[in-house]
Amino acid sequence: MWYNTKATEMLGIQYPILQGPFGGNLSSVELVATVSNAGGLGGYGAYTLSPQEIVEVDKQIKAATNKPYNINLWVSDSDAPGGTVSDEQYEQAKQLFKPYFDETGIALPEKPAPFKSRFENQLQAIIDIKPKVFSFMFGTLSADVLEQCRRLGIKTVGAATTVDEAVLLENSGVDMIIASGFEAGGHRPSFLASAESSITGTFVLLQLIKEKVKIPVIAAGGIANGKGVAAALALGASAAQIGTAFLATDESNALPIHKQILFSDAAKHTTLSRAFTGRLGRGVTSRIAKDMMYKETAFLPFPLQSTFMAPLRKAALEQEKWDMILFWGGQIAPILKYTKAKELMRSLIEETTTYFNDLKA
Numbered sequence: 001m002w003y004n005t006k007a008t009e010m011l012g013i014q015y016p017i018l019q020g021p022f023g024g025n026l027s028s029v030e031l032v033a034t035v036s037n038a039g040g041l042g043g044y045g046a047y048t049l050s051p052q053e054i055v056e057v058d059k060q061i062k063a064a065t066n067k068p069y070n071i072n073l074w075v076s077d078s079d080a081p082g083g084t085v086s087d088e089q090y091e092q093a094k095q096l097f098k099p100y101f102d103e104t105g106i107a108l109p110e111k112p113a114p115f116k117s118r119f120e121n122q123l124q125a126i127i128d129i130k131p132k133v134f135s136f137m138f139g140t141l142s143a144d145v146l147e148q149c150r151r152l153g154i155k156t157v158g159a160a161t162t163v164d165e166a167v168l169l170e171n172s173g174v175d176m177i178i179a180s181g182f183e184a185g186g187h188r189p190s191f192l193a194s195a196e197s198s199i200t201g202t203f204v205l206l207q208l209i210k211e212k213v214k215i216p217v218i219a220a221g222g223i224a225n226g227k228g229v230a231a232a233l234a235l236g237a238s239a240a241q242i243g244t245a246f247l248a249t250d251e252s253n254a255l256p257i258h259k260q261i262l263f264s265d266a267a268k269h270t271t272l273s274r275a276f277t278g279r280l281g282r283g284v285t286s287r288i289a290k291d292m293m294y295k296e297t298a299f300l301p302f303p304l305q306s307t308f309m310a311p312l313r314k315a316a317l318e319q320e321k322w323d324m325i326l327f328w329g330g331q332i333a334p335i336l337k338y339t340k341a342k343e344l345m346r347s348l349i350e351e352t353t354t355y356f357n358d359l360k361a
C-alpha cells in the first residue's frame with residue numbers, strides 16, 4: 001500500500017502525513033491529537049515556550065492521544081551577537097517603524113535587555129519528556145545529543161533548504177530530513193547559506209536531496225491535498241509534511257481572522273520577508289509587507305525585530321487594521337477547502353488512495 005513507507009515504519013504511524021509544527025503559539029494540543037489519532041503525525045512547535053511550558057504541553061498531548069507525535073524546537077534562536085544591537089542600529093529601526101506606531105497611536109518601545117538563548121534548557125525538557133519524534137530547524141544537534149535521543153527511542157528530524165544542509169544533517173546522524181521548499185508558509189529554516197540564496201521549490205529540492213542522501217526524506221511546502229501527497233511520494237518522499245492547510249483548520253491556535261484571511265482572495269499573494277521577525281518567512285502579502293520591501297538594512301536581527309512587530313501587531317489587531325499585520329501562510333493557500341482537521345486528514349487519505357488505485361486500474 002502507498003502508505004507503508006520507511007517513514008511510517010520508523011515513526012510508528014499509519015499514514016505518511018505529518019502536520020507541520022507551528023512556532024509562535026500557533027500550535028495546539030487539539031490539532032496534534034486530532035492528526036495523530038487519525039493515523040498521521042501531529043506536531044507542536046515549542047520554540048517560544050519555557051521548559052516548564054513544554055513539559056505541561058506534553059502532559060496535555062499525552063492525555064489527548066496515545067499515538068506518536070512530534071515536538072519541534074529551533075536549534076538556533078538568535079542572530080544578534082550577544083543578543084543585542086548597537087544604539088545606532090536600534091535608532092534606525094525605530095525611525096523605520098515610527099510612522100506605524102504613530103498610525104496606531106502607541107509608544108515606540110525602548111531597547112530591550114539582551115536576548116538570552118533558551119535552546120539548551122528547552123532541549124533538556126525534550127530529553128525528559130521523550131516524545132516519539134523530535135524535529136528541529138535552523139541547524140543540527142551535537143553527536144552526543146543525537147546519540148542520547150537514539151538511546152531514548154526519540155526519532156530526530158532536521159530541516160533542509162539546500163542539498164548541502166541535507167548532507168550535513170545526514171552526516172550529523174539525524175534519522176530523517178524535511179526537504180523544505182520555498183512555497184512553504186512560515187520561516188525558511190536555512191542554516192548554511194543565507195535564506196535568500198536557498199530558495200528552491202519543494203519538488204526540485206526533494207529530488208536533489210534524494211540523489212545525495214540515504215535516510216528518509218519528508219517533503220514540505222505547497223502540499224495541501226492527496227494529489228500533492230501522491231506527487232511527493234512519486235518523487236521519492238517517504239512522507240509529506242503539511243502546514244498551511246492545517247493552520248487554517250478550526251483546531252489550530254491561529255486567530256479566527258488569520259484563518260479567514262487564509263481562505264480569502266488575499267491569500268492569492270504571499271511575500272517572503274525578513275520584516276516580521278528578522279528571519280526570512282512567508283506570509284500573506286499586506287500593506288506593511290509591501291512597505292517594508294527593500295528596507296532590510298534597517299531591520300533588526302532575529303528575534304529583536306519582534307520588539308517592534310509584536311506591539312504593532314497587538315495594536316493593529318485591537319484596531320482591526322489587518323493590512324498592518326503579517327499573517328503567516330504558504331503559496332498553496334488558495335486551494336484550501338477544509339476547516340476541520342479530521343476532515344482534512346480523511347480527504348488527504350482518501351484522495352491519495354484514489355490516486356494510486358486509479359494508476360493500477
Ligand SMILES: Cc1cc2nc3c(=O)[nH]c(=O)nc-3n(C[C@H](O)[C@H](O)[C@H](O)COP(=O)(O)O)c2cc1C
Nearest residue numbers: 020021022023045184185186221222243244328330
Ligand atoms: C505559521 C507557521 C509556523 C511554522 N513554524 C514552524 C516551526 O516553529 N518549526 C518548524 O520546523 N516548522 C515550522 N513551520 C513549517 C511547517 O511546519 C511546514 O513545514 C510548512 O508549513 C509546510 O509548508 P506549507 O505551509 O506549504 O504546507 C511553520 C509554518 C507555518 C505556516
